Amino acid sequence: MAVSYTEANNLTTAPIPCSPNYNSSNSNSTNTATLSFSAVQLPHLTDYLRDLQTRTNPLEHNPFYHPSDGFYITDSDVVLRHVVHDLSSPSHSAAYHRAGPRNRVFLDQPSRTRAAIVTCGGLCPGLNTVIRELVVGLWDLYGVRQIFGVKAGYRGFYSSEPVELNPKLVDNWHKNGGTALETSRGGFDLQKIVDGIQDHGFNQVYIIGGDGTMRGAVNILDEIRRRRLNISVTGIPKTVDNDVGIIDRSFGFQTAVERAQEAISAAHVEAESAVNGIGLVKLMGRSTGHIALYATLSSREVDCCLIPEIDFYLEGQGGLFEFLEQRVKENGHAVLVVAEGAGQDLIPRKDAQTSEKDESGNPVLLDVGGWLKSELKKWWAREHPDDLFTVKYIDPTYMIRAVPANATDNLYCTLLAHSAIHGVMAGDTGFVSGPVNGNYAYIPLEEVAQAKNEVNTKDHKWAWVRSVTNQPDFVRNQTLNHADIS
């Protein structure tokens, strides 16, 4: 196998100093496959501020750090976006710069550094941990003393005074759910935001938010570059739905899945304890079904999982009701998990509801759980008027995201915050830090803002769901009926 490495922007090709090592005792054509990768360039302050000077990383003189060989990350350290390859044909992968401390930094005197931290969009477990670790990391690692929290999302840049933060103040924040800085949707006024950043003298801006926030951050970055300001902007990806693309997963997601399982367990107990009982749980997931999928996979109590990425229908051969009837007949009960964005096109809506949007422009969803409950009851009363039937609907919505992060998410938040700080100190801007195939990397903000992580219903994970639930595809006119499958 040959490996080649390309600098994406200047198209020079250089061999990477490594030799792939795998068992080639059975020599065949797969051994000659070519794996090439190209480094993804990040925006940098020196792209438009050519005279900026570097200095030695202050970690060199930090009494609590002892930088040893290999401690500093160099520009040739990369993380491959794709690690699964088919050796029978040439393949290619993007390569992101690895996150971590650089030996030279573009940090102005710490006394002239003013960092701003803002949280936008919905809540997510771990927000307070990220804020805490940004404050403590900036303070302890790089000696920054002017760190500010911008209140209530993007609008806070122009509508309220920032609050000064320090390690003592934020010491216990990781133990609390929510965001101590407050958050909001909407209020994105580009000129006012960038004016606010300039007026407050911020030169580092840490923006914590989801897909919408990242799209806003790209606009802020562009405006800052247009004004040629010495201000680094970095995005820290946050979304309980896990719908941000490229990174392995978003922080808080695991905590949310854990919480979701408590609701599934309760639904199972309720369903099992009733005659012909259905336990119905609605979980967050505006346009992706990751929480529903992972909670289903890990609980093993779910008979059917419905997510926005798959279509379903209720009545008739091959429909959801036929399937549930079969399950109830076999087991006496069934558990149904539905992501909030599933089945939205099936629910009757009034004209006004069709165009309803939240302050950020996201469509307002109808309650798929409430609708399913009522449709299930009508259907059973029609089909089995003399038999008992119970639907217990559990909607734990905000309970799964308004909680502190679990241990794994807390650790993840810490690494994210520190990665972001190191990148900003290196003069990078317009980037997002996040784990890619288990290694922390810097990804262009623009790429993250455009990428979406949807459940791939053709891959193994969805096949696992099917093997756990034994649910069919709800496809009209299929030849098998559910009795054949179960």
Ligand SMILES: Nc1ncnc2c1ncn2[C@@H]1O[C@H](COP(=O)(O)OP(=O)(O)OP(=O)(O)O)[C@@H](O)[C@H]1O
């Ligand atoms: N395309 C966009 N351009 C500029 N700003 C945007 C854009 N989309 C959203 N925003 C702004 O980003 C902020 C957060 O957006 P949104 O409410 O969609 O949440 P989010 O970041 O996607 O997080 P989550 O979905 O996890 O709640 C809001 O202030 C919103 O006005």
Ligand SMILES: O=P(O)(O)OC[C@H]1O[C@](O)(CO)[C@@H](O)[C@@H]1O
């Ligand atoms: O009620 P809010 O705060 O607008 O948030 C609800 C939405 O936010 C999310 O938690 C994240 O996007 C979605 O799952 C949910 O639809």
Ligand SMILES: [Mg+2]
């Ligand atoms: Mg969003």
